[in-house]
Amino acid sequence: MEQLYLIREGLRSFYSKYEGYIRSALKFLLCLIVLTAINSKLGYMKRIDNTAIVLIISLLCSFLPANLIVFFSAVFVALHAYGLSLETAVVVAALFFLMFLLYYRYSPKDTLAVLITPLCFYLRIPYLMPVVFGLIGTPLSAVSVSCGVVSYYVIEYMNEHYDVLSGMADENTVARFKYIVDGLLQNKEMIVMIAAFSVTVVAVNVIKRLSIDHSWTIALLSGIVIDMFTVIIVGIRLDIKINAGALIIGSLLSALIAVIIKFFVFAVDYEKTERVQFEDDEYYYYVKAVPKIRKKTLGSPEKEKRIEPGRAQARYRSPQKGAN
Amino acid sequence: MDGDRVKLMTRMASFEANEGRQAIRICNYFRSDYVILNVVRSIVSSTIAFMLLAGLYIYYNIDTLLQEVYSMDIIETGKTIITWYILFVGTFALISYVVYSFRYDKARKSIKDYNNALKSLSGLNDRS
Numbered sequence: 260m261e262q263l264y265l266i267r268e269g270l271r272s273f274y275s276k277y278e279g280y281i282r283s284a285l286k287f288l289l290c291l292i293v294l295t296a297i298n299s300k301l302g303y304m305k306r307i308d309n310t311a312i313v314l315i316i317s318l319l320c321s322f323l324p325a326n327l328i329v330f331f332s333a334v335f336v337a338l339h340a341y342g343l344s345l346e347t348a349v350v351v352a353a354l355f356f357l358m359f360l361l362y363y364r365y366s367p368k369d370t371l372a373v374l375i376t377p378l379c380f381y382l383r384i385p386y387l388m389p390v391v392f393g394l395i396g397t398p399l400s401a402v403s404v405s406c407g408v409v410s411y412y413v414i415e416y417m418n419e420h421y422d423v424l425s426g427m428a429d430e431n432t433v434a435r436f437k438y439i440v441d442g443l444l445q446n447k448e449m450i451v452m453i454a455a456f457s458v459t460v461v462a463v464n465v466i467k468r469l470s471i472d473h474s475w476t477i478a479l480l481s482g483i484v485i486d487m488f489t490v491i492i493v494g495i496r497l498d499i500k501i502n503a504g505a506l507i508i509g510s511l512l513s514a515l516i517a518v519i520i521k522f523f524v525f526a527v528d529y530e531k532t533e534r535v536q537f538e539d540d541e542y543y544y545y546v547k548a549v550p551k552i553r554k555k556t557l558g559s560p561e562k563e564k565r566i567e568p569g570r571a572q573a574r575y576r577s578p579q580k581g582a583n
Numbered sequence: 584m585d586g587d588r589v590k591l592m593t594r595m596a597s598f599e600a601n602e603g604r605q606a607i608r609i610c611n612y613f614r615s616d617y618v619i620l621n622v623v624r625s626i627v628s629s630t631i632a633f634m635l636l637a638g639l640y641i642y643y644n645i646d647t648l649l650q651e652v653y654s655m656d657i658i659e660t661g662k663t664i665i666t667w668y669i670l671f672v673g674t675f676a677l678i679s680y681v682v683y684s685f686r687y688d689k690a691r692k693s694i695k696d697y698n699n700a701l702k703s704l705s706g707l708n709d710r711s
Binding site for chain 1 (some may be wrong): 608639643675708
């Protein structure tokens with residue numbers, strides 16, 4: 260256990276030292292993985308199914324705001340949908356535009372859920388998302404995770420119905436449009452997942468806020484159980500087949516990953532080293548403020564305890580009088 | 584050089600560079616101006632969303648609508664559309680009112696703390 264704490268502290272100090280580079284690298288990797296996954300799953304428009312384009316956009320996203328990864332991914336999905344048929348592109352673009360207008364405009368911090376949720380589905384650990392967003396977000400994060408679920412099923416729908424959609428060229432546009440909308444709206448599995456994930460996000464968030472010891476761990480584990488039961492109950496109500504093995508293994512794997520994330524990410528303040536400049540009447544100050552190592556007492560964020568004195572909180576370089 | 588003063592100024596500079604940037608931007612408005620401006624923005628965006636949804640609905644049901652268009656009670660249909668529009672946009676306007684009022688109060692509180700820090704700094708300056 261001691262070793263794990265040491266690794267965690269090492270990670271924390273590494274992060275605070277190279278925060279800028281790490282964030283850029285993570286954004287680059289996320290964009291690269293997401294766009295490559297979209298191209299490999301859909302790939303109907305050959306012009307954008309190109310590694311060079313994916314690399315250029317990923318590099319661009321590495322120093323642009325993270326929400327632009329979502330924008331580029333939505334554009335990629337819509338363009339591939341256009342490669343399939345105009346009607347599919349209209350439905351997909353309208354869906355993404357509605358998500359932006361009605362939700363993400365108010366809550367831009369949650370936008371990455373729409374990317375990470377489909378990724379978790381492909382990694383067979385979708386049950387991780389409602390637990391993680393229940394822990395770090397608000398009850399409204401249920402909407403973000405649900406948008407992610409919708410995005411996954413839209414991509415899957417295009418992937419599974421490629422033959423039918425591309426073979427409907429003789430049908431009129433209204434018939435094609437109806438086929439796509441019906442296929443998306445009548446997807447019972449999607450409804451089950453939206454219901455289960457929404458209930459889980461709200462439940463995890465409520466339990467996390469309770470003033471009891473280990474509220475985060477209890478919220479995490481009960482979230483996985485609630486998720487499993489909601490999937491089973493709503494699945495039976497809507498009369499859909501549920502793969503029990505995949506549900507149990509996926510849930511256990513999600514629980515394990517959630518515990519690891521909680522230990523390495525949520526339990527520690529990953530504060531970055533601040534570099535600020537200011538001046539008074541006499542000096543110009545160039546200050547590098549290095550955060551002290553702290554361990555959060557989870558469940559009651561207001562109580563934080565310092566576990567190691569660390570370095571001085573604020574250090575300043577020799578101030579230069581009159582320097583710019 | 585006064586260590587306490589440097590620490591305080593560092594915290595304030597860090598606040599100005601990070602979370603304070605948005606709080607300062609929000610508090611440049613009066614509460615009512617800020618909330619009303621964002622409610623109006625929400626009304627505009629939900630109106631666009633409503634029109635988009637209505638367009639998709641009409642296109643989906645175009646065959647039925649074309650058959651029924653001559654026998655349709657225009658006034659009754661208009662009333663139904665307006666009711667749905669008011670319900671839809673009203674819901675989003677209400678949500679925006681709550682969300683942006685909360686955001687303004689939160690920003691106001693952090694600016695208040697920042698002003699207290701400014702006063703402390705001024706006290707330290709007078710002392711030295």
